Amino acid sequence: MDIIVCVLLFAGLFFFTGGAVGILRFPDFYSRLHPAGKLDTLGSLLTMTAFALYNLHHFSLGALLTSSKMILIIVFVFVASPTATHAIVDAGVRAGLEPWTSGEKRR
Amino acid sequence: MKIIGLIISVLTGAMLVYAAADFPAWSDPSSPASTYLSPHFIEKTMEETSVPNIVTAVLADYRSFDTMFETAVIFSAGLVCFFLLRTTRRKESETETTHYRHTLTGVTIQIKEGHTLPPSDEFERIDSLWTPSGLIIKTSCRLLVPFIQLFGLYVIAHGHYSPGGGFQGGVILGASIIMLAISYDLRTIIERISEKMVAVLCAVGVLIFSGTGALCLLLGVNFLDYNALAPILLVDPLTARSHAILIVEIGVGVAVMTTMIWLYCNLSSAGKYNQGL
Numbered sequence: 492m493d494i495i496v497c498v499l500l501f502a503g504l505f506f507f508t509g510g511a512v513g514i515l516r517f518p519d520f521y522s523r524l525h526p527a528g529k530l531d532t533l534g535s536l537l538t539m540t541a542f543a544l545y546n547l548h549h550f551s552l553g554a555l556l557t558s559s560k561m562i563l564i565i566v567f568v569f570v571a572s573p574t575a576t577h578a579i580v581d582a583g584v585r586a587g588l589e590p591w592t593s594g595e596k597r598r
Numbered sequence: 599m600k601i602i603g604l605i606i607s608v609l610t611g612a613m614l615v616y617a618a619a620d621f622p623a624w625s626d627p628s629s630p631a632s633t634y635l636s637p638h639f640i641e642k643t644m645e646e647t648s649v650p651n652i653v654t655a656v657l658a659d660y661r662s663f664d665t666m667f668e669t670a671v672i673f674s675a676g677l678v679c680f681f682l683l684r685t686t687r688r689k690e691s692e693t694e695t696t697h698y699r700h701t702l703t704g705v706t707i708q709i710k711e712g713h714t715l716p717p718s719d720e721f722e723r724i725d726s727l728w729t730p731s732g733l734i735i736k737t738s739c740r741l742l743v744p745f746i747q748l749f750g751l752y753v754i755a756h757g758h759y760s761p762g763g764g765f766q767g768g769v770i771l772g773a774s775i776i777m778l779a780i781s782y783d784l785r786t787i788i789e790r791i792s793e794k795m796v797a798v799l800c801a802v803g804v805l806i807f808s809g810t811g812a813l814c815l816l817l818g819v820n821f822l823d824y825n826a827l828a829p830i831l832l833v834d835p836l837t838a839r840s841h842a843i844l845i846v847e848i849g850v851g852v853a854v855m856t857t858m859i860w861l862y863c864n865l866s867s868a869g870k871y872n873q874g875l
Contacts, residue, residue, distance in 0.1 A: 567745065574738040581732065 503537030519591035528576030683869035739781035764850025772858025803853025
């Protein structure tokens, strides 16, 4: 059990780190939203799953309730976070922001 | 006039700073609040009000006079926004045109005021300035709104036991409806909760709070002394205080929720209520 929790936590942290690096390193608005939307969602999914599993160490009805609340958080993050990213990209397109092409300067 | 305003605000600010210097230091254990008030609240809240969450008990019971006027302030904020922005008369030159889109072909037509479109299912009304968001945003907002509203109700009702209460729950409820307005359009929420309904509910929220206080007054005790409500709520005086806190929290929640919607509708449509973000 502990091993699974550790693996999930480290995988989540790995994706979070990748997301942070991506937000800092990518050249423009749209490409920066790419790691922000994808990797942060996956990172929080994995870490929250690890928390929910770890919480079930001492099994009781209360712990099960808490874990199922965490699962609910996972579901809502999974629905809401990519949608928010999509909405931001949509707003960028409507405002007329041109995507970055190779060879241009970072902005 | 500007200079007078500047002088007044500078003077007020200077007086505030001068008075603030007399406050006891942050987390000073020998300050009056820490020596008398806090221990009393921490020790006696449970036996006096039977509410485990001390913050809620202080907010809605011990200090409810303050909270009542906070609710009134929120109500007047909505009212001020309404009075400043709402326009019912139009200029002579301005004629209202409405836009319709043919759903199958995407052709947009413009209808001048005084003319109507023959009733058919093939046309949908659209805003002239705002294109509604895409299918993805609409669908996931529709999916999330009921859960957000459920959570808002939970925050209001669970304020006795966990962080939360009327203000927070009301804001969550209001935000869920504003989210619907952003992902669809303004007409969608006005169809569901009309302007009149919003205004009336906003006042009703304040009325629930102050009415609870006035009921205590009628029953022969001080304003907002919830103990007196025991015979009406059919419980003992201790539980009556706990229940009355829930009642006033519901009032606060209704007032805050409707004020949020009211502010949003007035601001986004510039007081015209026909279309908006």
